[in-house]
Amino acid sequence: MSNINITLPDGSVKQHEAGVTAMDVAMSISEGLARNVLSAKVNGEVWDATRPITTDAQLTLLTWNDDAGKNTMWHSSAHMMAEALEFFYPGIKLAIGPPIENGFYYDVDFGDYNFTEEDLQKVEKKMLELAKAKNPFIRKEMPKAEAVAYFTEKNDPYKLELLQDLEDGNITFYTQGEFTDLCRGPHIPHTGYIKAAKLLSIAGAYWRGNENNPMLTRIYGITFPKSSDLTAYLELLEEAKKRDHRKLGKELELFTFDDDIGPGLPLWLPNGAFLIEQLEWLAKETERKAGYHRVRTPHIAKETLYLTSGHLPYYKDSMFPPMEMDGSTYYLKSMNCPHHHKIYDASPKSYKDLPYRLAEYGTCYRYEKSGELFGLMRVRSLQMNDAHIYCTKEQFEQEFKAVNDMYLKYFKIFGIDKYIMRFSTHDPARLGKKYVDKPELWKETEDMVRNVLISSGIPFKEVPDEAAFYGPKIDVQVYSAIGKEFTLATNQVDFSQPLSFNLTYTTPENEQKHPIIIHRAPLGTHERFIGFLIEHYAGKFPLWLAPLQVKILPISEKFNEGCKKILQSLENYDIRASIDDRSEKIGKKIRDAELSKVPLMIVIGEKELEEGLVSVRKQGEGDQGTMPVEQFAEAIQREIKELLSV
RNA sequence: GCCGGUGUAGCUCAGAUGGCCAGAGCAGCUGAUUUGUAAUCAGCGGGUCGGGGGUUCGAAUCCCUCCACCGGCUCCA
Numbered sequence: 013m014s015n016i017n018i019t020l021p022d023g024s025v026k027q028h029e030a031g032v033t034a035m036d037v038a039m040s041i042s043e044g045l046a047r048n049v050l051s052a053k054v055n056g057e058v059w060d061a062t063r064p065i066t067t068d069a070q071l072t073l074l075t076w077n078d079d080a081g082k083n084t085m086w087h088s089s090a091h092m093m094a095e096a097l098e099f100f101y102p103g104i105k106l107a108i109g110p111p112i113e114n115g116f117y118y119d120v121d122f123g124d125y126n127f128t129e130e131d132l133q134k135v136e137k138k139m140l141e142l143a144k145a146k147n148p149f150i151r152k153e154m155p156k157a158e159a160v161a162y163f164t165e166k167n168d169p170y171k172l173e174l175l176q177d178l179e180d181g182n183i184t185f186y187t188q189g190e191f192t193d194l195c196r197g198p199h200i201p202h203t204g205y206i207k208a209a210k211l212l213s214i215a216g217a218y219w220r221g222n223e224n225n226p227m228l229t230r231i232y233g234i235t236f237p238k239s240s241d242l243t244a245y246l247e248l249l250e251e252a253k254k255r256d257h258r259k260l261g262k263e264l265e266l267f268t269f270d271d272d273i274g275p276g277l278p279l280w281l282p283n284g285a286f287l288i289e290q291l292e293w294l295a296k297e298t299e300r301k302a303g304y305h306r307v308r309t310p311h312i313a314k315e316t317l318y319l320t321s322g323h324l325p326y327y328k329d330s331m332f333p334p335m336e337m338d339g340s341t342y343y344l345k346s347m348n349c350p351h352h353h354k355i356y357d358a359s360p361k362s363y364k365d366l367p368y369r370l371a372e373y374g375t376c377y378r379y380e381k382s383g384e385l386f387g388l389m390r391v392r393s394l395q396m397n398d399a400h401i402y403c404t405k406e407q408f409e410q411e412f413k414a415v416n417d418m419y420l421k422y423f424k425i426f427g428i429d430k431y432i433m434r435f436s437t438h439d440p441a442r443l444g445k446k447y448v449d450k451p452e453l454w455k456e457t458e459d460m461v462r463n464v465l466i467s468s469g470i471p472f473k474e475v476p477d478e479a480a481f482y483g484p485k486i487d488v489q490v491y492s493a494i495g496k497e498f499t500l501a502t503n504q505v506d507f508s509q510p511l512s513f514n515l516t517y518t519t520p521e522n523e524q525k526h527p528i529i530i531h532r533a534p535l536g537t538h539e540r541f542i543g544f545l546i547e548h549y550a551g552k553f554p555l556w557l558a559p560l561q562v563k564i565l566p567i568s569e570k571f572n573e574g575c576k577k578i579l580q581s582l583e584n585y586d587i588r589a590s591i592d593d594r595s596e597k598i599g600k601k602i603r604d605a606e607l608s609k610v611p612l613m614i615v616i617g618e619k620e621l622e623e624g625l626v627s628v629r630k631q632g633e634g635d636q637g638t639m640p641v642e643q644f645a646e647a648i649q650r651e652i653k654e655l656l657s658v
Numbered sequence: 659g660c661c662g663g664u665g666u667a668g669c670u671c672a673g674a675u676g677g678c679c680a681g682a683g684c685a686g687c688u689g690a691u692u693u694g695u696a697a698u699c700a701g702c703g704g705g706u707c708g709g710g711g712g713u714u715c716g717a718a719u720c721c722c723u724c725c726a727c728c729g730g731c732u733c734c735a
Binding site for chain 1: 690
């Protein structure tokens, strides 16, 4: 047996016999480490920790602390769940069972059986039994013909379909206990690594994600190497539920839905409307300083507008149905762009007018399919922080960068630090179908955007075939407290609509040229942005946003009159306050104020009124001691200023 | 739109197997109390049991249908 060199992440090289496994290497380091190894990265590829290594290799041992290690365990867990399912429901057909961000799922065709939540528990129990058995995962390479024969015998059309796309010589099977599956791997050494399992939910899912394919039953689950991890995870889920914007929106009286108004059409209650006005104020201030003009446009327009813009053929199905009026067809607007283009075009433009920036909190209506609606995050009526910048090619870089800087400024104000910029480009194969057929312009604008992104040092991820039909776009992806990923804001480049609308400007050489358009919406829509903020802040809005900033709590009704004077002084400082003048005990008033998440409370009794002081209490933090009213008010003003000047 | 689930008072929820006037807590209103840092006491009002249709002597409960919401899938200019 010859020796091979194993290079570890710290750069050290160890000699081992060829055929050594990652597990053997781990053992040679320490037994404790070996117990935690789930899989291993061998020359960049994730392998079973028990798979023999026959050549010199870079080796990274993967444990629960590595995403790849977690994925290995969850992937193995999906297999184990499949084994448990086959135990109870022989003859079911299995589709795919991958690991996901939090756990794993398996798509299953149960035939006529209706698998419900009640069935989850016994499957869960069986899984734990299988885990205890410490069944090893055994990898086996398989010729394609043999694999096809196996699944033909097993009568599993889904696996056979998957096999069609796989190359012969590249097919592996994994077996653990009584279960064998077509699988690329890798897997954990044996099922005993799984100490806790929870099946979370059941859902329908189309085979291969195509809505024309049959619907399978998807079972979601999660497993852990320690049962305390599971408990912690379930607590986290509970916490997330408390932050759900739909729940908090009701509790804090921000918005509501009504059957007679219609699905996806939020009604903004006074507190929610206040948030909207604060955001609009912020946007207006920011955009004024950045040289935008504010405009206003109607909520409907003629069909001809959307034919010119080219939106109609792409989006007809997701627009509200048309209205016939006076011999013309009208649509509720689902985007503001063409309206703004018409404003640009209302008068001739010269190069001296550019960049020309038009901003509007525009109200749009989109017919989202009923199943796609989701609280405030996906709605049918929305108010967008929209603007369009018309500029020359030479101005593009600077304008685009300014827009990006505005995004970053907003993120700082709101303390959003977990986000990614997703740069969506076109797919040349779909020119003329999904994308306007201008290959050279696509390349040019995509290069321009990419260059700005690189030169400004903003981290981004490039995704092909996700662009808008008229140009590449940058989406800002954020993560809500309940773990869902959302596009919060979007930023697009458009070389196409200036041509469709024949928008031009006069150059210094007295020629007519088309501008480039930047579409941008850093605060997205009120609906989604506020939905996100509710979860982001868990309903505890920062002082400048909080609809009510201070709740004044008199110790007893005797002091209500005195509190009115304090209220008056706070109002003179533009502070939003109100008095709890009910005949309740102070403990009750504090409790109610705390639950309503008002950021500041002041407790007022005989002592305070005599000395001209207020006893300050912060939401969630308790008693802060006493201070003069003026000092309290100035502290609030100072904090707000700091929050907004980033 | 598709698969599965849910729908009882403003909110959170009880109401096996169909059977006296459909209940509780919180919130609301009225009164008493006049309170020192997370729930004072008493009384009162409030419900087409999501809508419609059916089965039955009798339906919140069983069946059909529509609507809305929830978990996903698909989609997201």
